[in-house]
Amino acid sequence: MSGSEADRNGADEGESGGGTETDHSGSDDAATGRDDTPARRKPVVVVVEPETPGNVGTIARAMKNFGLDDLKLVNSPELREDGEAYGFAGHAREDVLPNADEVTFDEVVANYHTVGTTAITGEDDRSHERFPFKTPVELRESLKTVDAPTAIVFGREGRGLNNEELSRLDEVCSIPADDDYPVLNLGQAATVLLYELRELTVAETQLPDADVVRAPEADVERFHGYFDEFLASTGQREHVRERNALLMRRLLGRAHPTEREIHSLLGTFRKANTKLEHADHLAAKYDEPVYPRE
Structure with missing residues (x-):
């Protein structure tokens, strides 16, 4: 996983997406009718x-x-x-x-x-x-x-x-x-x-406005890292974890999550991983199983 835990926590706690929901209706651009929306990014x-x-x-x-x-x-x-x-x-x-x-x-x-x-x-x-x-x-x-x-x-x-x-x-x-x-x-x-x-x-083709701005790929990849950690904590066999990780990648590939959505998932899985790690620590300390393993 890239970045320190402090960096990750700061990004994940932005799961409310407040920074992306600013209302610009009162801005000068809105008042003048000028459209500064960036052009669609080409592949x-x-x-x-x-x-x-x-x-x-x-x-x-x-x-x-x-x-x-x-x-x-x-x-x-x-x-x-x-x-x-x-x-x-x-x-x-x-x-x-x-x-x-x-x-x-x-x-x-x-x-x-x-x-x-x-x-x-x-x-x-x-x-x-x-x-x-x-x-x-x-x-x-x-x-x-x-x-x-x-x-x-x-x-x-x-x-x-x-x-x-x-x-x-x-x-x-x-x-x-x-x-x-x-x-x-x-x-x-x-x-x-x-x-x-x-x-x-091709520029002369008329396109509909974009319905979704996909989350930055660095955040999506960070989510996949968190999900891999989560799968490892479940005790599933390696081939099952690999299959589930790939299924999640395909699912998000089709879903095009927004920045707000991916930050919410990041926060959820970060907290879940922290709790699972703590449960494993307690289980090891008191020599008890956390839950039945496969």
């Missing part, structure tokens, strides 16, 4: 360990086509200006590609609401890493009324994102394709998905 595109520079260039070109400019690469090969990537990038060679950031997978998870992409999905809820999943259209509709820093994460050409990586991401998206050959080329998959998301990224 960033993340490519994990791409093997072929040409595919990175193709993805950059698709981003340029559909109004995106923030490309992040995890363990990317060298992208030379006289190489494949720039040759495939079209006009994206002028801005998207040269401005791409090298990041780590951990940094993406910590700072964004993440949507992992995969061709191979689970058929039912027994495969928690790959189910439930959204189609690109369903993802677009889900993100339409949510304002959050979002990352669309693509995997390797040959293997895609593995189960461990998918288990750390908030949502899963898959492009419907024929069962006999469901796997698309990486560049093709990115182009199809970004095309379907164009209503969120």
Whole structure:
């Protein structure tokens, strides 16, 4: 868990959300009718360990086509200006590609609401890493009324994102394709998905106002840390705890909690963890079970 206990307590006790509910109706902006509401944040595109520079260039070109400019690469090969990537990038060679950031997978998870992409999905809820999943259209509709820093994460050409990586991401998206050959080329998959998301990224498209501003991802990740502590205190078997932690990540990934909601959950689970820790301490002191273990 990041930060000191004092820092965490201070943030969690803000669960009433008072700082986010200020009434600005009497402000100068309201009086003048000026709208300074920030523009909707566009998704960033993340490519994990791409093997072929040409595919990175193709993805950059698709981003340029559909109004995106923030490309992040995890363990990317060298992208030379006289190489494949720039040759495939079209006009994206002028801005998207040269401005791409090298990041780590951990940094993406910590700072964004993440949507992992995969061709191979689970058929039912027994495969928690790959189910439930959204189609690109369903993802677009889900993100339409949510304002959050979002990352669309693509995997390797040959293997895609593995189960461990998918288990750390908030949502899963898959492009419907024929069962006999469901796997698309990486560049093709990115182009199809970004095309379907164009209503969120192309300026001339009229969008509804955001209904929800999602809580900062650092707070969401801190909640997952608290929830992991809570699960460890319950005495469940490790594989059950891992499954429940993943189910909670998927649930919050779909729910888009607000800052007020996540702070309330943080406060609740912090206090629950403190009480469970105290109960364990007393049980150890007096050599008594806290509650029956599995």
